[in-house]
Amino acid sequence: MTRKLRCHAIVLGVTVALTLAGCGGSGDSANTAANSGGLEKTNITVGALPIPDPVSLYIANAKGFFKEEGLTVTPKTITGGAAAIPAIENGSLDISQTNYVSTFLAVSQGKKIKLVADMYQAAPNTFNIMVPKDSPIKTVADLKGKTVLVNNLKNIAQLAVTSQLKVAGLAETDVKFVEKPFPEMGNTIQSGQADAGWITEPFITANQSKFGFRKLVDTMTGQTADLPIAGWMATEEWASKYPKTLAAFQRAISKAQQLASSDRKEIEAMLPKYTQIDAKTASVITLGAYPSELNANRLQKVADLMLEYGYLKNPIDVKSVIAAPAAG
Known part of the structure; x- marks a missing residue:
């Protein structure tokens, strides 16, 4: 269970850079399956905000979880889940962080998007x-x-x-x-x-x-309360074209999520490395939860709220938006 720390008034020069990285994509220069344990694509670019939510992406890289799966993952800074949808559609991102509201709204508008892994759930004062x-x-x-x-x-x-x-x-x-x-x-x-x-x-x-x-x-x-906030998304086409690559990503992220959930110190150590959050700030900020698997029942709560408040014209069954879980 994520520890909740009260933020004390301390003088911090804290800013987080949200300058977008260059527009270069991951391309199609993946290694051959023969050299990658059967993965269709071994080099992928993944979009993420420089905030605590996607910390498991960086933990998985640092701990070698992606490498163990035969993956080379290059993070790329984004400004938000909605802004990342064109990037996964045009292939400049393979997978991206998204918030669930933006995802379900895009799906309701006909976008072919799949949720591939969970990321972050709200807690008090987050x-x-x-x-x-x-x-x-x-x-x-x-x-x-x-x-x-x-x-x-x-x-x-x-x-x-x-x-x-x-x-x-x-x-x-x-x-x-x-x-x-x-x-x-x-x-x-x-x-x-x-x-x-x-x-x-x-x-x-x-x-x-x-x-x-x-x-x-x-x-x-x-x-x-405890609302699911963010997850990882890919296009339906990408998920179908690279199922083994997707499964490898899912396994590595799930492993990193479990580590983040069990040891806050792992999060505190990682935040200064991919954001401009200093170590002192990292030790006092309030964090949410890091679920290790997508749960349709929890996510349905988001879609139902969207319907209630008029964000959706018709109900969405979120099971249809979730990609198959990793095998093995």
């Missing part, structure tokens, strides 16, 4: 609405008519905020949602260009330390 320390906004109801920042429109962020608005008697249309990358939210809010932001770690801790931001509400409560 996704909060934050406001400046001297803000007149004291309750969620005070957000009426205000501007709220989210990292992507119509994704898990907007859905989570909307669920809290409902509890306060407000509708999604009662606030103005504006898209802004997590690293830019603090300065944007502090300068008065927005009133509040939906913020995750390490930016919760960073903005508390730098600006004195305070939590307005934990968005992962009530309907959204």
Whole structure:
């Protein structure tokens, strides 16, 4: 069970670079199956945000879990799950991090996407609405008519905020949602260009330390308690074309997820290596959970919430979106 640590006000110069990596793709220069234990493709490019959620990707690389499977995995920075969908479609990414809301929305629009592995599940105080320390906004109801920042429109962020608005008697249309990358939210809010932001770690801790931001509400409560947040996706075509490669990725990621779940120190040691989160910050940020396998019943909760709030026009059976589990 993931330990939950309270964030203390410490002076941290924390920023996380979200500069996109170059646009080069993984290409089709995979080694032959004869040299790779039967894998159809041994070199893959995987999209990920430089935040705690995809830490298992980097753990699997560092611990040699991918290498054991005959895989060479090159991480590539993305800005969000929705933004990564064109990249997996055009082949510049083989697999990518995604949030489940963006995935189910894309599937409802006809996108041929498969979820291939789980990644991150919410815990208390991992996704909060934050406001400046001297803000007149004291309750969620005070957000009426205000501007709220989210990292992507119509994704898990907007859905989570909307669920809290409902509890306060407000509708999604009662606030103005504006898209802004997590690293830019603090300065944007502090300068008065927005009133509040939906913020995750390490930016919760960073903005508390730098600006004195305070939590307005934990968005992962009530309907959204323990909500599945993010996973790994590929196109349906890719999953069908490279089944052995996919199975190898799934096995390595599952092994890394189990390690992350059982030993927080592994996460703390890895975060400074692929983000600009320093070791001190890594030791105090609040973390969610790292499930080692996709569970249709848990994910169905996300799709059902989306239907309730009008993100989906028709129900989705998430079992149809999940790729077959790894063999062996």
